[in-house]
Amino acid sequence: MTNIVSIGICAHNEARRISTLLDSLLTEELPSEFVIAEIIVVASGCTDGTDRIVEERAKSDPRLLLIRETERRGKSSALNEILSRHQGDILVLVNGDARLLPGSLRSLVQEFKGDDRIQLACGCPTPDASPSPIVDMIEAVWWRLHNRTLQALSDRGLGNHCCDELMALRRGFADSIPRNLVNDGAYFGVLGALQGITVRFCRDAIVIVESPSNLNGLLQQRRRIVRGHRQVAQLLGAHPFTLEGLVRSDPSLAARIVLSELSHRPIEAFAFLSLAGPLELLSHLLSIVDRSRRPEAPAAWPVVG
DSSP states (O other): OOEEEEEEEEESSOTTTHHHHHHHHHTOOOOTTEEEEEEEEEEESOOSSHHHHHHHHHTTOTTEEEEEESSOOOHHHHHHHHHHHOOOSEEEEEETTOEEOTTHHHHHHHTTTTOTTOOEEEEEEEEOOOSSHHHHHHHHHHHHHHHHHHHHHHHTTOOOOOOSSEEEEETTSOSOOOTTOSOHHHHHHHHHHHTTOOOEEEEEEEEEEOOOSSHHHHHHHHHHHHHHHHHHHHHHSSOOOOHHHHHHHOHHHHHHHHHHHHHHSHHHHHHHHHHHHHHHHHHHHHHHHHHHHOSSOOSSOOOOO
């Protein structure tokens, strides 16, 4: 049986990257059971010509569908457009600033092959190089720990956390999300867990994600993520599983994940622990301040530099 694949891209001022992303998707050879029927690009409040690039490419490839939002309404608005319009059996969601390595899309959709019980899968984020060596090191270790955590949870059938950068869901899993949702991947993961569905982590579906250019950008990114995780808990009554949460709920598993990283790259891991701890504490404190000042999260967040 042929599985129709839709791809949804949320983009804001991604003129430098959107063509590379589209090329990586359109040139990917999928298993014979999967066919890409459409690529929906929501260009939200773009002022750099992102929408014009997509529009021009759509003239030569009818699978491309451009949706313009004249104002930047936030990622949740763009995702709701995609969720309401897509026609595929499988919906792949990818950020406009991401880049897929060859074979990543193929690996991700194969998670759904021959098993209708699989409803949700996510890729393996890997950070692009940052201009700041310190940020570069912190991001590299942070994402490796993130991926080790998702892999460990997936292996145990406990995955309730998707990465926002690249994920796929079966049609009917979700028709919409809250309009001011901060972390869509965490939301989908917890929503699935509440239905008895575990997130399948696909380590071969590698997606390159942009890193902040400095420590302030990294702090703002972590500040937003922390608030988003708390928001998911408020909306659904359960927290997404993170390494930090495992320290409290399953310290032995958390210890094994950290020791695995220490054994592979001990110098980087020790440097990371000395820097990331204070940074994460500060991001939690700032998140508390944000919630006290503005209890409802904004729909559109400032772009992290």
